[in-house]
Amino acid sequence: MKDVNIIPLFVIIPLLTAFLIALLGKTIKNFSEKIIVASSSLLLAFSLYSQILLRHTPLKTLVYNVGGWLPPFGISMVLDGLSSFMLIVVNLIAFFVAVYSLSYMEKYTDKPKFFTLFALMVSGLNGVIVTGDIFNLFVFLEIASIASYALVAFGTQAEELEASFKYTIMGTVASSFIFLGIVFLYGFASTLNMAHMASVLNSKLSIWLLPFVSVLFLAGFSLKAAMVPFHGWLPDAHSSAPASISAMLSGVLIKTLGIYAMMRIFFNVLGITQAQLSILMFLGSLSIITGAILAFSQWDFKRLLAYSTISQVGYIVLGLGLGTPLGIFGALFHLFNHSVFKSLLFLNSGAVDYAASTRDLRETGGLNKVMPVTTKTNFIASMSISGIPPFSGFFSKLIIIFACIQKGHIGYGLCAVIGSILTLIYFMKLQKFVFLGELKDKFKQIAEVPYLMRFSMICLAAICILAGFLLLPALRPFLDRASDVLLGGTNYAAAVMGAALR
Amino acid sequence: MSLYILCMILFCIGIYGVLRKRNLVKIIIGLAIMGYSINLFLVLLGYRFHGRAAIEAETQDILSMVDPLPQAMALTSIVISLGILALVISIAIRIYEKYGTFDITKIKRLKG
Numbered sequence: 006m007k008d009v010n011i012i013p014l015f016v017i018i019p020l021l022t023a024f025l026i027a028l029l030g031k032t033i034k035n036f037s038e039k040i041i042v043a044s045s046s047l048l049l050a051f052s053l054y055s056q057i058l059l060r061h062t063p064l065k066t067l068v069y070n071v072g073g074w075l076p077p078f079g080i081s082m083v084l085d086g087l088s089s090f091m092l093i094v095v096n097l098i099a100f101f102v103a104v105y106s107l108s109y110m111e112k113y114t115d116k117p118k119f120f121t122l123f124a125l126m127v128s129g130l131n132g133v134i135v136t137g138d139i140f141n142l143f144v145f146l147e148i149a150s151i152a153s154y155a156l157v158a159f160g161t162q163a164e165e166l167e168a169s170f171k172y173t174i175m176g177t178v179a180s181s182f183i184f185l186g187i188v189f190l191y192g193f194a195s196t197l198n199m200a201h202m203a204s205v206l207n208s209k210l211s212i213w214l215l216p217f218v219s220v221l222f223l224a225g226f227s228l229k230a231a232m233v234p235f236h237g238w239l240p241d242a243h244s245s246a247p248a249s250i251s252a253m254l255s256g257v258l259i260k261t262l263g264i265y266a267m268m269r270i271f272f273n274v275l276g277i278t279q280a281q282l283s284i285l286m287f288l289g290s291l292s293i294i295t296g297a298i299l300a301f302s303q304w305d306f307k308r309l310l311a312y313s314t315i316s317q318v319g320y321i322v323l324g325l326g327l328g329t330p331l332g333i334f335g336a337l338f339h340l341f342n343h344s345v346f347k348s349l350l351f352l353n354s355g356a357v358d359y360a361a362s363t364r365d366l367r368e369t370g371g372l373n374k375v376m377p378v379t380t381k382t383n384f385i386a387s388m389s390i391s392g393i394p395p396f397s398g399f400f401s402k403l404i405i406i407f408a409c410i411q412k413g414h415i416g417y418g419l420c421a422v423i424g425s426i427l428t429l430i431y432f433m434k435l436q437k438f439v440f441l442g443e444l445k446d447k448f449k450q451i452a453e454v455p456y457l458m459r460f461s462m463i464c465l466a467a468i469c470i471l472a473g474f475l476l477l478p479a480l481r482p483f484l485d486r487a488s489d490v491l492l493g494g495t496n497y498a499a500a501v502m503g504a505a506l507r
Numbered sequence: 508m509s510l511y512i513l514c515m516i517l518f519c520i521g522i523y524g525v526l527r528k529r530n531l532v533k534i535i536i537g538l539a540i541m542g543y544s545i546n547l548f549l550v551l552l553g554y555r556f557h558g559r560a561a562i563e564a565e566t567q568d569i570l571s572m573v574d575p576l577p578q579a580m581a582l583t584s585i586v587i588s589l590g591i592l593a594l595v596i597s598i599a600i601r602i603y604e605k606y607g608t609f610d611i612t613k614i615k616r617l618k619g
Contacts, residue, residue, distance in 0.1 A: 154595075155594060170531070174534060185548075191577070
């Protein structure tokens with residue numbers, strides 16, 4: 006098999022899985038469970054293999070031309086350092102969430118439908134990551150979004166429907182802004198291929214188009230990534246969805262649809278300017294502080310985690326907005342860490358909900374006596390997200406704060422430090438009210454969750470502890486290759502064109 | 508040029524509907540109008556005066572053709588918005604079953 010033929014498989018495998026489950030899931034017993042685990046482990050293996058492929062590729066870029074049409078005429082799929090990094094993040098979390106859902110989704114009625122939508126969402130996410138065509142990016146973004154709108158409403162209780170409606174409206178408005186931006190870019194550059202578009206925009210100057218399109222994209226992707234003025238839908242959607250879906254939404258969906266797509270378009274296609282970087286920094290630090298303060302007063306386990314997501318995504322955006330090599334490196338490292346520990350925390354909330362049937366912090370307490378695995382993994386994730394050494398979150402936050410100080414933005418660095426302290430405080434509150442203290446009588450009988458759920462939580466906790474080793478020189482290329490793509494800016498065009506014609 | 512401005516006004520009407528209306532169905536209509544205005548804008552971008560469809564014919568010389576790519580994109584976008592509208596209308600019907608109203612000021616069990 007030629008190397009580049011691996012790229013379309015990231016979209017084909019989950020699409021095929023969704024199709025097969027929809028077709029045969031009802032008739033063959035346990036079919037959906039088997040095939041979803043098989044396909045997500047296959048995807049994880051392929052995404053790890055893509056790292057090895059990139060190491061042996063001279064330009065660090067692989068391009069697959071769909072149907073054999075060379076760019077700029079055909080659709081191209083691009084695998085470079087950043088795509089490979091994001092593929093690993095998405096498929097790692099998707100694999101563990103799929104394994105977790107096998108047990109967790111027992112309490113919902115229709116497992117095959119759930120896994121169909123889940124596989125569709127994964128295919129949309131992978132499609133957004135590997136595509137090199139800006140209209141294709143919009144289509145995959147909509148596939149992932151529609152699947153997630155339906156998954157938020159999966160329980161069809163009143164609250165879930167309300168959250169899903171809100172999420173759908175906001176998500177669709179965001180998509181409309183993004184699509185309008187794409188239409189304007191097409192009207193100006195007369196091309197849809199992102200690499201070709203970057204080179205056209207470089208040579209054909211315009212004073213009004215780029216700022217206008219940037220505002221449209223910024224509004225659209227900020228809505229998708231739930232940065233603070235645009236965050237209204239996130240706490241409802243993430244706290245009402247089934248826990249495994251909250252883990253996917255918080256862990257990878259808002260990062261892929263919001264942050265990855267924004268990075269790709271702003272850094273690689275439009276070519277980022279200082280004004281845009283300043284806006285990103287401001288939005289990032291606003292999100293850090295506002296998210297942390299709002300998380301503080303929550304009494305619902307998942308709602309607290311949802312506000313915490315807003316705050317942590319702020320760190321990633323702040324790091325990106327710095328625009329320095331250290332800042333971008335820290336942002337990508339925090340993206341990886343956050344997707345691991347936030348999905349672990351949501352899986353923990355699902356475990357508490359599964360065993361104790363409540364998410365209200367005022368009702369729970371003392372669960373460490375009956376649920377030891379959940380307690381320990383939750384402790385690791387909480388310490389990691391609050392930035393306690395030697396857990397992974399410490400290193401990424403430290404790098405972002407260093408980058409702020411190195412660039413001379415002491416105020417933003419201070420915001421990051423305060424946000425981290427607030428994070429520690431509200432996770433202490435979580436620990437105290439859920440796991441420590443008196444065990445209430447009605448919870449004496451509950452047992453630890455089934456072994457598949459424990460397996461996912463333990464593996465993610467192990468990654469939380471070990472992720473600090475990604476900074477070692479032997480493993481650093483994993484992050485370095487991703488940040489090189491962003492630092493290269495519009496050199497993306499030359500790299501993709503060179504790789505496509507080879 | 509005035510056609511493009513009219514498209515943008517249509518887009519703004521859609522946003523107004525989403526932002527200001529209290530009824531779930533009217534919000535959905537606002538969303539639909541936003542989608543239509545973008546599709547219209549896209550097709551207008553590809554239009555050329557006295558242009559014809561981009562199909563080669565042996566007997567005649569083609570002087571100006573419309574751009575076929577926006578038409579394909581508009582079709583894709585129409586299908587996507589059809590999917591979203593079907594989903595969001597079915598959610599609205601389920602909400603009506605649970606809450607007994609379409610008024611968003613009365614649908615507020617989630618807060619905090």
